[in-house]
Amino acid sequence: MSPATLLVLLAVATGAWSAAAVRLHRGHDYERVFDRQEADRVEALPGQPSEVGFRQFAGYVTANESHGRALFYWFFEATHDVQNKPLVLWFNGGPGCSSVGYGALEELGPFLVQKGKPEISLNPYSWNKEANLLFVESPAGVGFSYTNTTKDLSQFGDELTATDAHGFLVNWFKRFPQFRGHDFYITGESYAGHYVPQLATKILEGNKKAHHKKDRINLKGIMIGNAAIDASSDDRGLADYAWDHAIISDELYGSIKKECTFPEDGPESGPCNQAWNEFFGSMRNIDIYSLYTPACTDTLTNASRSNSWKLAGTPLTRIHHGRPYNTYDPCADYHVVDYLNRGDVQAALHANVTGIPYAWTPCSDALTDWTDSASSTLPAIKGLVDAGLRVWVFSGDTDDRVPVTSTRYALRKLGLATVKEWREWFTSDQVGGYTVVYDGLTLVTIRGAGHMVPMIKPVQASQVFAHFLDGNELPATPVDATAA
Numbered sequence: 498m499s500p501a502t503l504l505v506l507l508a509v510a511t512g513a514w515s516a517a518a519v520r521l522h523r524g525h526d527y528e529r530v531f532d533r534q535e536a537d538r539v540e541a542l543p544g545q546p547s548e549v550g551f552r553q554f555a556g557y558v559t560a561n562e563s564h565g566r567a568l569f570y571w572f573f574e575a576t577h578d579v580q581n582k583p584l585v586l587w588f589n590g591g592p593g594c595s596s597v598g599y600g601a602l603e604e605l606g607p608f609l610v611q612k613g614k615p616e617i618s619l620n621p622y623s624w625n626k627e628a629n630l631l632f633v634e635s636p637a638g639v640g641f642s643y644t645n646t647t648k649d650l651s652q653f654g655d656e657l658t659a660t661d662a663h664g665f666l667v668n669w670f671k672r673f674p675q676f677r678g679h680d681f682y683i684t685g686e687s688y689a690g691h692y693v694p695q696l697a698t699k700i701l702e703g704n705k706k707a708h709h710k711k712d713r714i715n716l717k718g719i720m721i722g723n724a725a726i727d728a729s730s731d732d733r734g735l736a737d738y739a740w741d742h743a744i745i746s747d748e749l750y751g752s753i754k755k756e757c758t759f760p761e762d763g764p765e766s767g768p769c770n771q772a773w774n775e776f777f778g779s780m781r782n783i784d785i786y787s788l789y790t791p792a793c794t795d796t797l798t799n800a801s802r803s804n805s806w807k808l809a810g811t812p813l814t815r816i817h818h819g820r821p822y823n824t825y826d827p828c829a830d831y832h833v834v835d836y837l838n839r840g841d842v843q844a845a846l847h848a849n850v851t852g853i854p855y856a857w858t859p860c861s862d863a864l865t866d867w868t869d870s871a872s873s874t875l876p877a878i879k880g881l882v883d884a885g886l887r888v889w890v891f892s893g894d895t896d897d898r899v900p901v902t903s904t905r906y907a908l909r910k911l912g913l914a915t916v917k918e919w920r921e922w923f924t925s926d927q928v929g930g931y932t933v934v935y936d937g938l939t940l941v942t943i944r945g946a947g948h949m950v951p952m953i954k955p956v957q958a959s960q961v962f963a964h965f966l967d968g969n970e971l972p973a974t975p976v977d978a979t980a981a
Contacts, residue, residue: 544616556847560661565645566637568665573625583680585628590687594860595640596632604951622955638863641848654869659695690724694877718887723899727873727907729759734903762872787947793828882937893946922971929957
């Protein structure tokens with residue numbers, strides 16, 4: 498059977514390509530696309546359940562040809578109705594942390610790494626039940642993504658990361674053209690408060706320059722969670738939230754308020770930075786990303802293993818080093834490290850094909866500098882609102898790294914009119930959180946969730962995600978959990 502015939506059967510089986518598209522691309526290009534997709538097809542992962550009910554692909558897509566920068570992606574088709582489900586791209590933060598390690602394997606992807614077992618299990622609350630789900634390790638130097646130009650690793654910042662992400666996306670659609678017409682959304686958490694609106698802005702700019710409709714990306718909206726979007730608001734809320742939740746002393750709080758000016762742009766004073774060092778030092782024995790769940794301690798993990806990538810850093814750096822929570826193993830990061838550094842896993846994922854000279858880590862030590870970081874992405878977010886995109890911001894309310902207090906301070910600066918007042922929303926018969934609808938933007942809190950919302954509150958997170966995609970408000974009244 499020829500590749501073209503196989504592809505026609507595949508298109509019929511999945512419904513991903515119309516009959517007209519099959520006729521249009523039946524020649525050489527069609528076969529080339531089919532072969533390239535099949536080369537990235539992940540047949541099965543070590544320790545994976547035998548029947549998963551969806552297809553998955555992984556591999557590299559060029560972001561910058563002249564420098565040899567390639568980004569690693571992992572793509573999961575939806576569990577059903579693939580041809581009609583939207584396409585959703587997810588980013589984790591950092592800057593420099595892996596969307597594959599965190600988002601895909603600890604939070605919202607179809608698989609979860611198991612504690613004490615060389616296996617992965619199906620995530621019953623995976624977001625690919627609602628959408629075709631794409632994860633990418635960005636920028637080059639993060640996870641399995643790489644560059645052939647070493648000096649690149651010291652030159653990444655917001656602008657270059659957004660440019661490469663856009664280049665990756667353009668080329669990814671060339672590899673998977675059947676998804677080009679799908680409704681497309683960009684989502685993420687933490688420093689993705691930079692990645693997501695900046696990439697969305699690049700897409701809108703690219704769409705304006707496109708000569709043909711087929712060259713445009715069908716961007717419909719963005720959703721960001723516990724997101725760093727305004728440095729002044731982030732830092733002010735960081736201190737206020739910690740004091741209000743009895744984490745820091747009156748004296749330390751007073752010192753921060755006295756010495757720090759929370760400028761819109763520019764550095765703080767030496768005494769302010771000293772107070773921040775004391776602030777982070779005071780939280781060394783708890784999880785700043787989830788205040789009321791166990792931290793990963795030496796008792797829970799092998800103390801001889803390196804934990805250099807766990808350091809929280811300063812108020813403006815290393816925003817995303819989250820821990821798993823609650824019924825999850827607080828040290829799950831270590832199990833993901835073990836799994837993704839296995840040769841058989843990398844072979845199955847078509848990863849590390851160039852022999853990267855360092856091990857896979859959740860957050861990259863290969864990036865030696867971050868050259869530019871916008872003090873605020875509020876202007877970009879406002880531009881997306883003005884462009885008519887769907888914009889949702891969600892916040893787990895037990896996170897003290899980018900707390901809900903910071904998010905509310907930041908969104909207040911947008912000056913958007915309130916369309917629907919603050920109210921509670923429900924998961925079954927319980928309050929899931931609170932929501933307020935502004936003119937062009939929806940804020941949702943998730944009650945009891947930390948920085949990595951889908952990990953500790955997977956039911957509520959998947960509920961928020963589904964309502965975001967549908968453009969529907971979250972339920973305002975409880976549903977009797979015992980009702981038939």
